Amino acid sequence: MMEKNYDVIIVGGGLLGCATAYQLAKRKAGNILLLDGNEIASQASSRAACLLTRARTKPALMELVQETYDCISEMEELLGEPLGLQQCGSITVASSEASLKGLEALEEAATRFGIPNERIGRERTKELLPWMDVEAVDVALYMPTDAFIDSALLCSGYARAAARMGVTLRPNCRVKEIMAGNGKVCGVRLADGEAVFAPVVVNAAGAWANLLMRPLHVGLPFTPVRSHFWITAIDSSRFPAGHPFTVIPDARAFTRSDVGALIIGLRESCCQPFDPSALTDKLEDFDFNRKAEWTVLDECAPLLKPYLHDIDDLPIAHYIAGPSCYVPDAMFIVGPVASYDGLFAVAGCCGGGVAAGGGMGRLAAELILGDSPFVDPALFAPDRFGAVDPFSADFQRRCADARSNKKGG
Ligand SMILES: Cc1cc2nc3c(=O)[nH]c(=O)nc-3n(C[C@H](O)[C@H](O)[C@H](O)COP(=O)(O)OP(=O)(O)OC[C@H]3O[C@@H](n4cnc5c(N)ncnc54)[C@H](O)[C@@H]3O)c2cc1C
Missing domain, CATH: 3.50.50.60 (FAD/NAD(P)-binding domain)
Structure with a gap:
């Protein structure tokens, strides 16, 4: 009771x-x-x-x-167990005038706030991101203290x-x-x-x-707006666990390592909203329009191709979609x-x-x-x-x- x-x-x-x-x-x-x-x-x-x-x-x-980040440290102490924070770092990539402006703004904001950041050349980028075709990268901004967590x-x-x-x-x-x-x-x-x-x-x-x-x-x-990402099949030598996640504005994409696979997030040019009254009580019962996942790939994959030349042939093991609530x-x-x-x-x-x-x-x-x-x-x-x-x-x-x-x- x-x-x-x-x-x-x-x-x-x-x-x-x-x-x-x-x-x-x-x-x-x-x-x-x-x-x-x-x-x-x-x-x-x-x-x-x-x-x-x-x-x-x-x-x-x-x-x-x-x-x-502060809460994670406090809770690990309180609970006496790690919460699995993976400090992999991040790399933001610019390949156009517009995205370079965005990168510079981010760099300035990070520096002002005391977030470690450095520009890295193509060679270092390739070392950190073995899967990436770095010829497409004009400027790369590395932030070693960025992380991900389940x-x-x-x-x-x-x-x-x-x-x-x-x-x-x-x-x-x-x-x-x-x-x-x-x-x-x-x-x-x-x-x-x-x-x-x-x-x-x-x-x-x-x-x-x-x-x-x-x-x-x-x-x-x-x-609620549909957010989604794809996870490739495992290929540990190409996608080593714990490599930096990337943000690639020119491809409207992000990537992240996932135990030997690559998570690829792509954002379509016209995102899909949902009427809240159409939602089911559990997301498991909600149709995020699964057929459209491939249409989105058709639209977005060509933008990522300069950085990941074989994206058309990469085996995809999983597709995850969910609602993000946009204002x-x-x-x-x-x-x-x-x-x-x-x-x-x-x-x-x-x-x-x-x-x-x-x-x-x-x-x-x-x-x-x-x-x-x-x-x-x-x-x-x-x-x-x-x-x-x-x-x-x-x-x-x-x-x-x-x-x-x-x-x-
Ligand atoms: C594909 C995808 C990728 C994302 N990637 C990132 C990322 O990389 N980084 C990041 O920061 N964020 C990311 N997000 C966003 C992040 O997942 C959300 O911001 C976060 O989960 C929102 O939490 P919430 O508590 O608002 O929603 P929820 O986790 O959905 O919680 C809401 C809860 O309310 C309950 N509820 C609803 N109605 C009732 C009711 N009437 N009575 C009782 N309970 C009710 C539901 O059961 C639910 O458990 C991503 C989201 C998606 C979908």
């Missing part, structure tokens, strides 16, 4: 909900309940490419990512660390509605009809967050929902919830507790676009364009 009263209820046990639970518990925010309709860490947070890209042109985003393991790390500090975790417990009246929230009603009460409710329900907001007439400014300005959504006291949102990950989740959770915790926030919260305010309708096709297109136009990793 579950307790009936809490100080904070968090809906969603993905990276954003679990990181928020961890950050609240660390700040001794009282009696906290985290609910998920599925297993914890089982949805978008188990489908990521897992890049923890440190350098960003927006300083606040670098702060958020740095916080995630996103499901990171998510369960936040959850287990939060539980260790007293948070109650309830997987397989679906929330039917967020209860509110007289301009404030008072708790949630579960799918079986049971009500649980708290003066603070955090909506961290990922791609589904707007379905819970709809009855409250609140629209969070994001839509028109490609920033996140963290903070109070103005129309209801006690209602907070942590959503709109813009394909960066693995890297920035620890920081998003920290900002959410600070705002919930009234502490002074470590980054400017106005950048992430849920209402910064005014009233939006996330169920309209026009708004969904605006959000998808934020992914289509993305340049970084």
Whole structure:
């Protein structure tokens, strides 16, 4: 039998909900309940490419990512076990005027923030990336402290660390509605009809967050957009484990090593949004339009060919797709929902919830507790676009364009 009263209820046990639970518990925010309709860490947070890209042109985003790295060290200590961070480094490649400008901006931002970076020549690039045809590379920027981490393991790390500090975790417990009246929230009603009460409710329900907001007439400014990557068959001599991940803006691509295989992420010129009301409760039951994966390859593979000449013939072993929640300005959504006291949102990950989740959770915790926030919260305010309708096709297109136009990793 579950307790009936809490100080904070968090809906969603993905990276954003679990990181928020961890950050609240660390700040001794009282009696906290985290609910998920599925297993914890089982949805978008188990489908990521897992890049923890440190350098960003927006300083606040670098702060958020740095916080995630700090959380990983803290949680490893608290849990007494490694979370499997792989410090492989990253290489950003430029082969055009436009991408060189982007690389220079990144280089400047990284240097200002103290992130180690160096330009490397073709020979060194080839040493680090044996699979790459480096003749296509004009400039390469190497950041040796970038890393990747298994996103499901990171998510369960936040959850287990939060539980260790007293948070109650309830997987397989679906929330039917967020209860509110007289301009404030008072708790949630579960799918079986049971009500649980708290003066603070955090909506961290990922791609589904707007379905819970709809009855409250609140629209969070994001839509789920298909993100995907392909994994080649294993070829350990060509794709050695732990080699740097790459960001190749001229090919709208990134790559990452995966135990002797290569992960290849490609971004189509016109990304695919989904109406949130079309989503199934579990992503396993959702059709990400599998036939289109090959159409995307037809469009994108030629762009990668100068760097990977035999991409047309490479055996592909796996295809992974999932929803990334994009916001028109490609920033996140963290903070109070103005129309209801006690209602907070942590959503709109813009394909960066693995890297920035620890920081998003920290900002959410600070705002919930009234502490002074470590980054400017106005950048992430849920209402910064005014009233939006996330169920309209026009708004969904605006959000998808934020992914289509993305340049970084
Ligand atoms: C293909 C792909 C590649 C990616 N690569 C990267 C990367 O390299 N680096 C990076 O930083 N990010 C990456 N991301 C993004 C990252 O995966 C997301 O930012 C992150 O997983 C979002 O976490 P979340 O908690 O918002 O969502 P989720 O993990 O989906 O969690 C939301 C949870 O809410 C629960 N829920 C929903 N509705 C209810 C309800 N009514 N009641 C109870 N529970 C509910 C769901 O069951 C779910 O568990 C990638 C994403 C994809 C799809």
